[in-house]
Amino acid sequence: MSRKLIVQKYGGSSVANPERIKRVAHRVVEAKRSGANVVVVVSALGDTTDELLQLAAQVSDHPAERELDMLMATGEQVSVALLAMAIHALGEDAVSFTGAQVGILTEGTHTKARIVAINTRRLEPELLRSRIVIVAGFQGVNTNQDITTLGRGGSDLTAVALAHALHADVCEIFTDVEGVYTADPRIVPEARKLAAISYDEMLEMASLGAQVMQARSIFVAKRFNIPIHVRSSFSLREGTMIQKTVRAMEDIVVSGVTLRRDEAKITIRDVPDKPGMAAEIFRDLAAAGINVDMIVQNVSREGSTDLSFTVDKGDLASTLRVSRQVSRRIGAGEVTTDEGVAKLSIVGIGMRSHSGVAAKMFEAMAKERVNIEMISTSEIKISCVIRKIHADRAVRVVHRAFGLSRAPVRGKKAALVNA
C-alpha cells in the first residue's frame, strides 16, 4: 500500500454518547478524505465498563475472569458498531471488527492478557479497498478462541500493536487533553504543550503521574519505533509527538515537571549495617505484591542506617505490616510512615549530557524554602520527595527555573513534529 496509513485511537470519554460518536465519525472521515487509509480503535462508551462490572457484582461475589472478559468485551463491540454506522451516515465506507475477528492473539491470564500476535489477513483486503476499518480496543482472543481483555490502557495497546502490524505511518491517540505538557496546567498556568518528546521521557512521565498514556503502550511503541501523536479529540490543533530521539531534542535539557501525591513514605530505623539487610526487606515486600517506588538509604552511622522508601498509598497498610515483621526479624528499629509527602520530578533526555541540572533544581526549591526529604535519580530524571503542602509552589518554581514556559524556536519545533 502506497497510501499513508493512520491508526487512530479514541478513548471512552471521546465516545461517551451518540453526539460524541458522531463527532469522532467526522474526525475519522476528515482523515480519510485527506487521502490516508484509516484504522480506528475505540474504547467502550463512557461508563459502560463500570455498569457491566456492577452487573457482575450483583450475580457473583467472585466472578470468573474468563466470564468477566466475555462480559467486558461487549462494551467495545457496541462502540465499533455505532461508530461504523455514524461513518456510513457521512457517506464513507467503514467496517467494524471485534478483537477476535481481527485475530488479536493474546496469552496470559484473563482480564490482563498480553498481545502476542496480530493476524492482518482479515484487515489487509479491507484497506486495499480503502475502507475505514474500526477495531474494538482492549480485547483479543487466546488460542482456545476464548475472549480476553488487556487490562488498563488496553485500547492504547491495541492501537500501537495494530500500527506495528500494519506498518502504519503514525498512531494517533485521541484523548481529553491537548498533548503532553511541561507541567500540569492546573498547577502551572504557563505550562507549555510539548511539540515532541522521546519514548524514554514519556515512559518516565507516564510512571511519574502524567495521565496521558500507560507506560505499557509507550514501551511497545518504543520497541517497534512507532511514532505516536497524542492529541485532543475536541480540537484540531497538533498535540505532542512521542518518538525516537531526534538531534534537536538533545538541546532541550528538561522536558517537563511532574508531581505525584498518591505515594506514602515509610522509614525503617536502625537497620543493621551488614550485607543482605536491604535484600531481605524488599524480597518480603515483593512477595506481598507491594510495588516499591523510590528507595533511599543514608550512609551508616554507628553500625546502623535508616532506610526510606515510597509506595502507593493504597499499599500502605500491608507495607507497614510486612515492614514491621521484617524489622523485628532482622533486629532493626521502629517503622514510621508519612502520608504528607509528594514526589516532584523533572524529566529530560538532555540531562544525560548536561551537568548542573540537579543543582539548579535543588537551588530553585531552596530559594522558596522547600525542604527536600529524599532524592532519587536516573539517567533522564531527578525525583525529590517534599512536603505535600509545598508541592504546587515547588512545581511552579522548578518549571520557571528551567524556562519551560518559553516556546522553543519555531524552526526547531517544526523539525521535531515532522521528524
Next chain:
Amino acid sequence: MSRKLIVQKYGGSSVANPERIKRVAHRVVEAKRSGANVVVVVSALGDTTDELLQLAAQVSDHPAERELDMLMATGEQVSVALLAMAIHALGEDAVSFTGAQVGILTEGTHTKARIVAINTRRLEPELLRSRIVIVAGFQGVNTNQDITTLGRGGSDLTAVALAHALHADVCEIFTDVEGVYTADPRIVPEARKLAAISYDEMLEMASLGAQVMQARSIFVAKRFNIPIHVRSSFSLREGTMIQKTVRAMEDIVVSGVTLRRDEAKITIRDVPDKPGMAAEIFRDLAAAGINVDMIVQNVSREGSTDLSFTVDKGDLASTLRVSRQVSRRIGAGEVTTDEGVAKLSIVGIGMRSHSGVAAKMFEAMAKERVNIEMISTSEIKISCVIRKIHADRAVRVVHRAFGLSRAPVRGKKAALVNA
C-alpha cells in the same frame, strides 16, 4: 454420552435483571444436579435490545445491517457471561459461548440469517467434562466470520438447532406462560393447559395468535423430531410437550381455540368471473410484499363475484392501494375495507378423522347470535371471521362446545407427556 442431555432456553423476561438471572441459575443447577447434562440458551436482558436499537437510531437514520448485528449480538453476550457467573456462585462448573465461538454457521441476510450448520466440536468436550454450557441465543456467524443475528424468535431457533446438533433428549423453552392453553385464559377463565400438542397443531396455533413460540422454530423441531417442552420460568409445574403425533392424541378432536384481532378484511366487488382474475390480484399483492391470510370467493352471480381476503392491519394502506389499481385494470368494482373483524379458529389434529366438527362450531356461534362473515378450513383447523365486538364471547362458547375445559383422563395425560 449416555447421560440425559437437556437444552434449556430462557427468554429476555426470564433474565431481565440480576435477581432473575440468579433464579435462572438455580433452575439450571437443579436440572444439572438431577443428573442431566445441560446446555442453556439465553436471550438478551429485558429491554437491552430496544436500548441498543435506540443508540443506533441516534447515530444513523439507516444503520447498516451488518453493524446492527454486531451491535445487537452484545446483548446475549452480556447474558451468557452473567449467567455463567451466577452458576459459578452456586458451585457448579459452567462456561459461556457466543454464537461465533460455538460455530453456529448462518447464511442469508444480516438481521434475519438462517442457521445452516452447528459445529459441535467446541461443545462436546465441555459436555464430556459435565460442564454446564451456556450459549448466546439469536446469533451466529457467516462464512466470512461476520456476526449475524437470526431475527424474531431467534433464541428459540438457536435452542432447537442445538438440541438437534447435540442429539438432546428434550428442548425446554422457558417463558412467562405455563404452557399452551386450550384458549387465552384472559378470555376463557376455565381454559386448560394442554399436556401435549402435535407440531402441526402448534404450527397452526403459532400462526393463529398463540404467542408462545414462533412458527419458524416449531417447523425445525418438527423436521428433526425434537420434543419441545414449553414451561414457565416462574413455576416448577410441567408445561406443554410439543411433539410428534402420538396415538392418544388422535382421540382429541380439537386442541384449542385461538383468536386474532390484528387482521383487516378487504373486499373487491364485482370481479369478472373469468379465469386468471384471482391470480392477477394476488400476484400484485405478493409483489408488494403483502402477506394475505384468508381468502374467500363466493360463487358467481350474473357473471361476476365478490372476493374477500384478510391481511395484517399494518399492511392495510398498501393493500388498499394495490387492490384499487388491480380492480381498475381488470374491470372489477368497488374496494371496501373492514377493521372491525376478528378471526376465531379451532385447531385439532383429530379433525382429520372426525366429521361434524365444523357444524358443531358454527352451531355454537349461531346459538349466541354471532354472525360468521368468512370461513376457511385446512385439514387441522377451521377459521371464521366474525365481528370483533363478539370475539371474546364467541371464543368462550366454542371452547365450551368442545368441552375443552374438561381435563383428559389421567392415564392418557401421562401417556402424552412421557410419549
